[in-house]
Amino acid sequence: MPPRSLSVLVIDENTLRAAIIDAGLREAGHEHVTVVHDVNGIAQRIAEVEPDVIVIDLENPNRDMLENMFNLSRAVKRPIAMFVDQSDQRAIEAAVDAGVSAYVVDGLRQERVKPIVDMAITRFNAYSKLARELEEAKSALENRKLVDRAKGILMRSKGISEEEAYTLLRRAAMNQNRKISEIAQSLILASGLLDE
């Protein structure tokens, strides 16, 4: 008889990231995945779900509370360790680097748990990359808006065309070795001060 599939509890206040991990685990064939966003009442949930593996955001401020709860559960013979094999330093480093921490019921075989922890690490990294890209896209959009506004100011004040205004901004950026969006921002700021 194959061993029953492991019960995985994902605790993450970030609902999007939690969904990404949840989806990854399900795609990998894990049926018993529970996602919790709010740690209030978590003791009850842990009792219900009886997780074999708990995955949590490293930066969650409630980790000390959760670890204390796991420690107390030692009394009922359910000790939980960061990883099955504590000597697996590389795996621990990869997890901490990715910003994820994992707790595993002691006694589980490494090969059963490692794919779950690896999946969490991969998905955490994927989420961080996504968040970074979103941030970059947002700032690219904002930069374009800044340049458009600066062009408008130059066109009005100097009575020049849009193309000439852009050329002026670009030249200033090159001469000062700064980004065109920074030049635009300075111009908008200066123009705002002069208008007051």
Next chain:
Amino acid sequence: MSEHHITAGFLPLTDSAILVAAREKGFAAAEGVDLTLVRESSWASIRDRIAVGHFEVAHMLAPMPIAANLRLTPMRLDLIAPLALGLGGNAVTVSNALWQAMERTGAKGPDNPAAVGIALRNVIEDRRGRGSDRLRFGVVHPHSGHNFELRYWLAACGIDPERDVDITVVPPPLTADAMAAGRIDGFCVGEPWNSVAVAAGHARIATVKAAIWRSSPEKVLGVRADWAAAHSETLARLLRALYRAAAWCGQAENHEEMAVILSAEAYLGQPAKLLLGALDGRLETGNGIHRFADFFLPVEKAATFPWQSHALWFYSQMVRWGQVPHGEANAEKARASFRPDIYRTALGPLGAALPSASMKVEGALKAPTPVGATSGRLILGPDGFFDGAVFDPTELDSYIAGQRSAGTGD
């Protein structure tokens, strides 16, 4: 460029002041140390990041290195504490409703932990008679001065911390919210989080660590043992910088500047006015400003010295509350977690008055007393426990045997 780079993790607490001052006031730079400080959100995160080498050192609860070396934590990690980050700095704060009930049964000022504790016991007995829920107290970590001093105080006042109350773990920045939401009735936490709860109108300071056990240990500089062994010179530079920073923090005329530095978003992100109270030892209790003797000592009374008797007292409390079984090997691991030898070697060149002994009898000094020092004049004490008990580290077995332990309820 400096060759000595150190990254230190810290939690947003007033007793991170010595680390922050070492960076912000140039004491680290003067020792050639490029000190980076990273704010963390839990002690677990500090532990994990020091374990994988993100941090070489960190602001730590004094019992944390002991717990790590005793393998009580879910990560294999050897830590040492070569310097303490001051004495005192905590308070026990209760909700307004609980304080009112305690006042009716005799609680008065926060200077008298015995009277406050007896009032609390009366409230607990009254609630039991009426079939009310057990009171819930928050502490920041099971291996913390907060947990041990709260339990010590309760037990000495005839309250069984295991049966008469529920003790739960709440992260320091969430204590005020947890109280406002009614999830806890009281907590023992470091500043500024007592003052934050009082300022928000939720709570009263019932008593303080300095009244439960005067001149008692709280945070240490936790250092990864393998890093310390391989970088003794860099560590010595950091210890000298921290000692000088502590001396700066200890001067009353610098408290305001320190409060302003700590108030920055990267550090505590709380109003400087709320931070100043702990530095000055003058706290708003919810019933006016109260002056506490030795509330937080950054440097005086050998406040940065890593007393091995402090390590053993914490160990005795770990045994008392069932965290670890007592045995000679365990006691030795606990004692050796604190490293006065490294402290003396590093600080020797400063010519400061350092204790000659590595252990002392805790609770023995009723008044400020000159003690043996490597050079100059060193004053220790008073250092009494509020119940008059004395901890002699050379009589560890009998002290442990004499403690009322977990679950015995006698």
